[in-house]
Amino acid sequence: MFKNLRKAFEGFTKKLSEVVAKKELTEEEFEEIFSDFELTLLEGDVAVEAVEKLKEILKHELVGLRVGRFGGAERLVQEKIKEAIRKYLSQGIFGKDIVDVVKDGPKPYIIVFVGVNGVGKTTTIAKIAYRLKKHGLIPVIVAADTFRAGAQEQLRLHAERLGLPFIRGKYGADPAAVAKDGVLHAMSSKLDAVLIDTAGRMHTDRNLMEELRKIVRVVKPHLKILILDALTGNDAVQQARWFDNAIGVDAVILTKLDADARGGSALSIILSINKPIMYVGVGQRYDDLSPYDPDEILNKLLSQ
Ligand SMILES: Nc1nc2c(ncn2[C@@H]2O[C@H](COP(=O)(O)OP(=O)(O)O)[C@@H](O)[C@H]2O)c(=O)[nH]1
Ligand SMILES: [Mg+2]
Known part of the structure; x- marks a missing residue:
């Protein structure tokens, strides 16, 4: 999925190394070399904000670099690039397993999942529930999307x-009331967590924003998780902004x-959203749920 982007990185690395093998890299040279790379990134669906950020980090790391007569320019440049991006991507690690989050948190631990239809929200909730159960924690699963029977x-x-355990409402019932039922059930049955699935009608829908805000107001979740589809690139970045604006996204x-995505989609999202x-x-x-590991993404991007 990172194929195009990988090629672009290779070209960028090569051009930079040709310069630093001979002399110190100036800002003008960096700008010039970056502009070719920039075009490929944008064509590869990397968001504009992500490209800007990447440019800033790389400029900081690379301008002034020179290798001297002993060679190894390409490797050095590649290492520098890798280190810069790793540092950046690592800021976005949530860093705590959901099992520990629930164990260490208040009981029942209330989590609301939001996201546009089709991104994998329901599947992900099932994965989280499975993970909790595997570690001896019992969540109730709550269907607060009361307009889609399916x-x-x-x-x-x-x-x-x-x-x-599972809680649902009647067709057309108030989603916030259903969510609250889930919380009450968890309290009376002394369950460990409440996992609330919400509606995901197109994110431009104002009613959805109000519906989500009401759920949040009523159940006061300890964690609000946004689900994004790695294949959707710039769209995911817009969605992140919309949901964060509506309810505030924690992770x-x-x-x-x-x-198999178009190159750059996942990296673009990670660089652009500013959320762990x-x-x-x-x-x-x-069990197809893995902790986020920046190195995995980097290796796909930069390994030869
Ligand atoms: N390959 C792949 N498919 C996924 C993943 N997560 C969800 N899906 C699929 O994406 C489709 C939509 O998932 P669903 O959970 O119904 O999305 P929702 O509308 O957001 O609730 C389903 O076919 C899922 O099996 C994933 O990590 N990898
Ligand atoms: Mg769903």
């Missing part, structure tokens, strides 16, 4: 398969990293 049914099947789970990444989805099975 969405509720999908979640009910997951709950049944996982052997976990992101990036799904479908396993699928908690997990990445790497498939459709319950």
